Amino acid sequence: MIVFRYLSREVLVTLSAVSAVLLVITMSGRFVKFLAQAASGALDPGSLFLIMGFRLPGFLQLILPLGLFLGILLAYGRLYLESEMTVLSATGMSQQRLLGMTMAPALLVALLVAWLSLSLAPQGAYQFQMVLNKQDALTEFDTLEPGRFQALNDGSRITYTEKLSDDRSQLGGVFISEKRLGQDKKDRGISVLVADHGRLEVKPDGNRFLVLEDGYRYDGSPGQADYRVIKYDTYGVQMEKPEISNEVTDRDALATRDLWGSNERKSIAELQWRLSLPLLVFIVTLMAVPLSRVNPRQGRFLKLLPAILLYMAYLTMLISARGALEKGKLSPVLGLWWVHALFLAIGLALLYWEPLRLKLASRRGMKEMARG
Structure with a gap:
């Protein structure tokens, strides 16, 4: 239990730090974009922080899985570098047991991501759409600023x-x-x-x-x-007399309950995307645990770049599959699930490849000693 609390604390602290940095970078870029629209008169400057608040759940649902992935890589990489993992391995800590302990904080993150993707993010997108509809109903004299063309x-x-x-x-x-x-x-x-x-x-x-x-x-x-x-x-x-529209044009602003049972491909793709984000958390955890294993002489950042590229490939394929599903190029039955199945297989291969390689090398060495 002490080891479990120690590992969970290391992962969650690193996850919080990484997610905070990613959130600041993402929101800064979006804030600059909205600020430019406000400067041109397309948005009311007084609604900028309100808009950012409505967009926050949508940012977090994508940032948290990446933050967890990087958090595991950095936290466990440090433990391998300082030989703490070597001590734990000597006391019987296998990769499978380490993965089981890591799944506990991953479950917490997955539940949070599920809450964001299925509830908070659609509500925020809906409120964001309503703010834009109100902005569209404003005339230039509602957003006019003195002394500025x-x-x-x-x-x-x-x-x-x-x-x-x-x-x-x-x-x-x-x-x-x-x-x-x-x-x-x-x-x-x-x-x-x-x-x-x-x-x-x-x-x-x-x-x-x-x-x-x-x-x-x-x-x-x-x-x-x-x-x-x-x-x-x-x-x-x-x-022109302003008319505020309550129409929602974006699928990401629809409530999740409105997507269930829909036969429209865009609605099906949106629903599968929302369900994919919590599932993404568990699969990236499965990949991160074996990828975090490094040799102290190689440094903790040796596998960081390949791991990030693997994560980006995962997310890119999910986005591409979502687009193909919306255009009717993929069957709704196949949908986004084949991407998860592919990277689940990659995660299992990463988890069991190193122990299998060491086992085969050990047998080969024993055979050579027997021959000698």
Whole structure:
């Protein structure tokens, strides 16, 4: 029991450290992406941390299996390097017994990954989809920031305001540039609106109007001298009425109970993917235990790169099989399970190959001694 607690603590501590580093790297990359979208006006800056919170379970369900795999390699590699495993082997610690002890923390991680993949991650993806739907319903004036040019509609409209009130209803120093398209969708030049003041009016029926005051409108095409200039005291433009959609388009945002019994290939692939992640934990544990065995003279990192490449091959084949299943190139019966079966066989081969090799070498040596 003392050895079991010691090994479990070493694995779990290393798992926590590795997973924390991987999580920081992953979330930093995604945060930079969302930050760029917020800077362009595609996202509300106030919802950035909310979005990251909703995406956290989806990150963790992929990070934890890798963290466990690397945790076993690093923790047990250190024990082999410091000859602690040699002492344990001398007291009867076989590879199979070591694997059995390692499966206990692996079971804990698998249960956590199952909770994430089957429940928390779909809920987070659904809430993330709802946030995006709300963002799509916002107009440029809902995300407008004073003193910054904001491109919208793929750059077809540029909006700028020098001043903006706290309630976002009063604007000062307004500039709006928009491409004009004809009925044939051909470019008809640009239209530029400038105004000293502007305000947002909401009618009782919910319709919203942008009212500009004391300004000019310029219509024409760049490079030509036929610009039309209109001076106005008041210029009103009706804005689109925001409509928030509750529609979920991504399969990963669907609840797991909605995937059961579905005949759609994408739903089947999504369900098998969610079930594969907890199964992935046990198989990578089976592979990590024999791969962590190193010679003290070779160093603890000798097998780290091949082990990571093996893990990446496993995950890549799972993703490829998922895509093939979605496109109908794989039978749902075969699905993703053949990938697990393949790497289960690889894990068993790694586990029993070294003892078998040593046993054969021992028999060969005994035969040579008998002949001598």
